[in-house]
Amino acid sequence: MTDVSRRLVVGAALVDDLERPTRLLAARRTEPPALAGGWELPGGKVEPGESLEQAWHRELAEELGVQVELGDRVPGPLRGDAEEGAWPLGPSYAMHVRLAVVVTGEPQPLDEHDALRWLPVAQLYDVGWLRDDRPVIEAVERWITSRSGHTSSGPN
Numbered sequence: 001m002t003d004v005s006r007r008l009v010v011g012a013a014l015v016d017d018l019e020r021p022t023r024l025l026a027a028r029r030t031e032p033p034a035l036a037g038g039w040e041l042p043g044g045k046v047e048p049g050e051s052l053e054q055a056w057h058r059e060l061a062e063e064l065g066v067q068v069e070l071g072d073r074v075p076g077p078l079r080g081d082a083e084e085g086a087w088p089l090g091p092s093y094a095m096h097v098r099l100a101v102v103v104t105g106e107p108q109p110l111d112e113h114d115a116l117r118w119l120p121v122a123q124l125y126d127v128g129w130l131r132d133d134r135p136v137i138e139a140v141e142r143w144i145t146s147r148s149g150h151t152s153s154g155p156n
Contacts (some may be wrong), residue, residue, distance in 0.1 A: 006094040008082055010055045011043035011133075013099045013140045014064075014107070016118070018071040021099075021144045024137075025107060026127050027063070028115040038130040041097065041137075042113070052096050060100070064107040064116070071099035074139050089132045097136055099143070121145065 015021035026039045042063050046055040053070065060068050074097040076087030086094035109116050117127060121144055129137050 005092075006083060006086075006088075007092060008046040008052070008055075008086070009044055009089065009093050009095045010046060010052055010059060011041035011087075011095045011097045011136065012056055012060055012068065012070075013041055013074060013097055013136075013143075014060075014068070015071075015099055015101060015144065018069070018099060018101050020147055021121075023118045023120050024124060024140060024144065026117045026119055026129070027109065027113040028117075028127070029130070030112055030114045035130060037128070038133075039117075039127040040130050040133045041140075042107075043095070043097075044112075056098060056100065063109075063111045063113065064105070065110050066102045066105035066107050068100040069103050071101065072143070073098050074136065074143060076136070076139075087132070087136050095136070097140075099140075 014025035016023045027042045028039050029035045042060060044059040056070055060066055075085040078086040078088060078094055083094040086096045089095050107116050124137060124141055
């Protein structure tokens with residue numbers, strides 16, 4: 001049973017190609033202090049009255065200055081209503097994740113991030129992913145390797 005008080009957030013696994021991806025974009029957080037310096041998938045909180053799709057588009061425009069095409073969902077373990085298929089981010093948040101590709105713009109760290117890195121599949125664990133993002137990255141890695149034929153680098 002899930003905690004119904006979790007706030008919904010969206011995260012985008014930005015890849016270079018939705019059919020045969022070879023790279024994933026990582027973003028380094030600047031805030032809050034407890035998360036600063038950790039790497040994550042870009043995204044953020046779903047606003048009241050906003051659909052998940054609207055949230056992905058708004059968050060990526062605000063944080064990275066890009067427009068995206070959304071791809072497959074990366075299903076997580078949570079169950080129940082709005083959290084179905086989401087990933088737990090501590091006790092307070094449930095993150096829905098989708099693959100996405102940039103269609104307009106060049107990603108820039110505009111809001112809440114100070115650095116971005118495109119990570120080739122073999123180097124997915126070369127950054128310090130936030131603890132709660134690691135299971136998501138492992139799932140994204142499995143999806144990428146199943147599509148691209150790359151071998152898994154595995155978590156360190």
